[in-house]
Amino acid sequence: MKISTVIFFLTVTLCLSSLALAKSEDGLTASGYLTVTSFGGSGKVISQWSSTNYFQVSISSGGQYLIKVHPLNEEGDTFYLTYDGTDTFFVRYREATVDVNQKIIDRESIEKKVNPAYISSGNYPFVPWDEQKRAHILWLVFGAGEYLHNSGTNTMLLPWIPARWSLLSYGFHVEDKLSAELPYIPKELQFVRDYKLDLASDSLEMERPELDSPSGDPWIKKWKSELQERRKNWTNGFVAGKLESGDFTNQNGLSIPLSFSFQAFHPQWVHKLRWKYDGIVTNVTSLTSGESFQPPIISVVGAEDSRFRFRDANKSLDGVNYPVTATNSWPPHDSLDKQKLLQAGLASREVSARFVYGDVRNKRIIIITMVMIFALSLPVFLFLNATRKIKK
Amino acid sequence: MKNCMRKYFCISVSVLLVLTAMAKLVAIFQRKKFLLLPDPVFSSFTTRDSMIIAVIMEFIVAVFMFYKRKGLSPMVACSWLVSIFICYHMLARAFFAKKPCHCLGGVLDWTGLPQKVLDAIPIAMLCYMGIGSLVFLIAASVVTTSDSKIK
Numbered sequence A: 001m002k003i004s005t006v007i008f009f010l011t012v013t014l015c016l017s018s019l020a021l022a023k024s025e026d027g028l029t030a031s032g033y034l035t036v037t038s039f040g041g042s043g044k045v046i047s048q049w050s051s052t053n054y055f056q057v058s059i060s061s062g063g064q065y066l067i068k069v070h071p072l073n074e075e076g077d078t079f080y081l082t083y084d085g086t087d088t089f090f091v092r093y094r095e096a097t098v099d100v101n102q103k104i105i106d107r108e109s110i111e112k113k114v115n116p117a118y119i120s121s122g123n124y125p126f127v128p129w130d131e132q133k134r135a136h137i138l139w140l141v142f143g144a145g146e147y148l149h150n151s152g153t154n155t156m157l158l159p160w161i162p163a164r165w166s167l168l169s170y171g172f173h174v175e176d177k178l179s180a181e182l183p184y185i186p187k188e189l190q191f192v193r194d195y196k197l198d199l200a201s202d203s204l205e206m207e208r209p210e211l212d213s214p215s216g217d218p219w220i221k222k223w224k225s226e227l228q229e230r231r232k233n234w235t236n237g238f239v240a241g242k243l244e245s246g247d248f249t250n251q252n253g254l255s256i257p258l259s260f261s262f263q264a265f266h267p268q269w270v271h272k273l274r275w276k277y278d279g280i281v282t283n284v285t286s287l288t289s290g291e292s293f294q295p296p297i298i299s300v301v302g303a304e305d306s307r308f309r310f311r312d313a314n315k316s317l318d319g320v321n322y323p324v325t326a327t328n329s330w331p332p333h334d335s336l337d338k339q340k341l342l343q344a345g346l347a348s349r350e351v352s353a354r355f356v357y358g359d360v361r362n363k364r365i366i367i368i369t370m371v372m373i374f375a376l377s378l379p380v381f382l383f384l385n386a387t388r389k390i391k392k
Numbered sequence B: 001m002k003n004c005m006r007k008y009f010c011i012s013v014s015v016l017l018v019l020t021a022m023a024k025l026v027a028i029f030q031r032k033k034f035l036l037l038p039d040p041v042f043s044s045f046t047t048r049d050s051m052i053i054a055v056i057m058e059f060i061v062a063v064f065m066f067y068k069r070k071g072l073s074p075m076v077a078c079s080w081l082v083s084i085f086i087c088y089h090m091l092a093r094a095f096f097a098k099k100p101c102h103c104l105g106g107v108l109d110w111t112g113l114p115q116k117v118l119d120a121i122p123i124a125m126l127c128y129m130g131i132g133s134l135v136f137l138i139a140a141s142v143v144t145t146s147d148s149k150i151k
Helices: A003-023 A134-142 A144-151 A202-206 A217-233 A336-348 A353-391 B002-029 B047-067 B073-094 B115-142
Strands: A024-038 A051-060 A065-071 A078-083 A087-093 A096-098 A104-107 A115-121 A172-178 A186-193 A239-251 A254-265 A273-288 A301-305 A320-324
Touching: A024 A134, A024 A254, A051 A134, A051 A273, A065 A134, A078 A134, A134 A144, A134 A186, A134 A239, A134 A254, A134 A273, A144 A172, A144 A186, A202 A217, A239 A273, A320 A336, A353 B073, A353 B115, B002 B047, B002 B073, B002 B115, B047 B073, B073 B115
Parallel strands: A115 A301
Antiparallel strands: A024 A051, A024 A273, A051 A065, A065 A078, A078 A087, A087 A115, A096 A104, A172 A186, A186 A239, A239 A254, A254 A273, A301 A320
């Protein structure tokens, strides 16, 4: 064999192997099935809140992830939850429009409707609009380990209760046993109620930076009620949620479980069990090159972007809203356009509801004080009048 | 006749106040769970603290009304107490305190009566005491007969 032939074969082999290497990045894609079972207060299964779902999770060694959930009973529906290393994105592509009891009231193709999206800073997913919390729980399994490991925190808002809207999500610490290898997936994790994490007053609780501003009295009423429920029923040490992962497998330096189970508890439910999630991973492959860790834009998306959030003593804005299409894509977190949108939003509102509430509160205190002064002075006046008459 | 009615009113209010104070004391001694919650109006106090203050006020007014039952001054004390309780209820409503109200310490929970009825009982008692005391004061102020005793 001639030397030139050997060199030729060697070159071809080298090219092929480098191509193969280029095709896979450091990371993996796992797919499988997630079963959701929802329980009512009496322990009965609520079928309209229960489902079986196909899921796919792509994880990079840099901590990015893309979670895709596809409910098996809803052909055209897909939910995406992603983290691109800076921000978290959620999009819900759903054909059906449902009422509060999950009853379908209308159905329209995804291409014809504006699909809701929510963007937040950091790795914690402030994701509304997935009533069965599937994306949150998959994040808890595949993304929370990295979040806990990197932030060094032992507290976390309950991912299955929307922290932007509910004060029941707050006041819990985490007891975990994380995997030693990337992405530090929890082998065991518990959310434990901790009174020490409650803030000193109701107003401080309502000023929590993660919580949205109230849009009026009904929100204040709801939060007051939640605070009282949290203090009364969610007693110190109560375990609100418990995750267990097993059968770990390793690919491309990442260790992931092949099965996992999560249970969420409610203190007032008869059997305490509120949600049960069982997941199995059926396939694990290497991450394909060029994987984007932002959700695909299948149709027009109406984004609520909480990265552009503002608070000061007088005004607050929870985010800006704008459409996202395949042509303009997801804006970066320092987008000047969106900054301008935020400024315009702030300029258009005088004082936000949070602070209007302060004024309303003061007015009510003044009115009640006046009523009290009148109520205390009236009997004295009548008594003195009667005394004067007797003396006469 | 009017003095007689006033006397019976004072006695009945004294009895009611002692009963409500006792109901609160029972709840305090039973260490009921809701006692540890912050007071819905004055969040720096616990519900237990505000209940103790209410018990003290109720006992003082009950004793005062019983001993001074022949005079008109117990009516002032009674309407003051009622005013304070009504303003507290107004504040609780204005600041969205969650129902039920624990005015009676939850001692009637065993009766199985609907929550609406249980909530209405202390309001009805306040109406009786408040309207009653004001009627006697107005009556004394408008029409004063020779048998009226002021002090």
